[in-house]
Amino acid sequence: MARDTLTGSRIRERRIASGVKQAELAREAGISASYLNLIEHNRRRIGGKLLLRIAEVLQVDAGLLADGAGVSLIEALREAASDMPGAGAEQERVDEFAGRFPGWAQLLADSRGRIAALERTIETLTDRMTHDPHLAASLHEMLSTVTAIRSAATILAEPGDIEPEWQARFHRNIFEDSARLADTSRGLVSYLEADERETTRVGSPQEEMDDVLEELSHHVADLEQPQSDLAAISKELGKGLSAQAAALLQEWLSQYQKDAQAMPQDAVLSAVQDHGLEVGRLAVATGLAPSLLMRRLAAMPDDALPQPVGLAICDSSGFLRYRKPLADFPMPKFGAACPLWPLYRALSRPMVLLQTPIEQTGRQDARFLAETVAEPIGPIAVARDPLFEAHMLITRDTQSRDASVETPLGVGVTCRICAKVQCPARREPSILATST
């Protein structure tokens, strides 16, 4: 279970916060310091009487140590605290806070999410002339037309004679330009009005789409039918989304439909029954592209597979354009993921299906198998390098537990919430307490 794997970390955090030495706690709990050390690093499970005794010494609720609050809630609270270090939030007592006041803690975490989303909106709005090519083009057009009208009108209004021929010409120009100006300004107003309706929603289009996919559990039963109406399904599922998010969703659904036609649900399930969940084997057995197989596996209903699978897809810039996390393999909701993910390595080895056993740093009890492949997208163009897109399928690793298999690669979720101290891939400091 994911939730009790961090009991040790919580004990360690509580102990440090109360200023108790490891040896001291070990003595009072009646165990050796080295055993406590293993517990604190989540290398030994702890429960029952020992947990109660430790909780008593640390003067906390045993249930709080065992269950903690949701990992994601704690992470959100830590990020909130690091955003405003001046506020002096008691970071070392974050577990206690979330445990005692789950509702308030959730409120704080949600508010932080909303602030982040609003900040992004403000950023886009502030420099609109740069970010919004349509707005810039409309304004340019209007200013040019106004300039032409002003010049011609000035010529006509100035004292002095103008030949009738020229006079007629400028009159006509003004007439034409004023009609054009009316059109452009009307267009601009309706553009801004439509825009106003959309920006009242916060969050990026990508996040909106993620929410829809999560609600669907990444499975669209209607598209699994042989004759499915893509337009109707897109319209139905895209209800209430911003235009950009609806476009993203439509693109995803269209890919889904193509995938489902190439490999219907029955075919996926029977292939899994015969060959297991390993993409490497499935690709050999079916002759289908690994990326297609990965998307199909991720689109199966959760209870149809022997175990749930996670999937991440990134473009060649590393941007995660699709994410289906596992309960114990979280993926960052926005921003970049851990650079150590085999997903990114796949981009430098195009067209090779790689299998990498991985584990999340600080959680040695859960191992995963990451299968990755980078495949070209778009049609072949003359003398132009293809663009690659990488897929990474994550499954719980049940085989490589025995020592014969290579040591798993330790990866994180994203730097901000990663405890790994020495890491060449680190791009920003962690917000986790690194004190000892």
Next chain:
Amino acid sequence: MPGSVLLIEDEPNIIEAISFILSRDGWRVDTHSNGIDAVDIVRQKAPDVLILDVMLPGRSGYDILRDLRDDPQTADLPVLMLTARGQAKDRELAERTGANQFMTKPFSNAEVLDAVRALSAA
């Protein structure tokens, strides 16, 4: 003693109005309306003053000006730049690229006339 002006701008009615006021003031006016071969036209016409719009079809006015400044024949040509964006960074970019003067749309006829007279006298 007015000389010759080359106006590179893609808006036909602006071309007509500016040509009219400059011609009336005694200038010889040539016009051109795309960015792609603008540099060649400038060399060919060798005007006394160049009026150059920033947003041209095919090529940006900044790129054209950069080429002109790199060529000894046109390195000192007085250039008046026209733009629809009056932001500080556009003005800065125009100055850095080597524009002698920068004018934001919508400008008045008198402003253009004054600027052209001042540039040719300098």
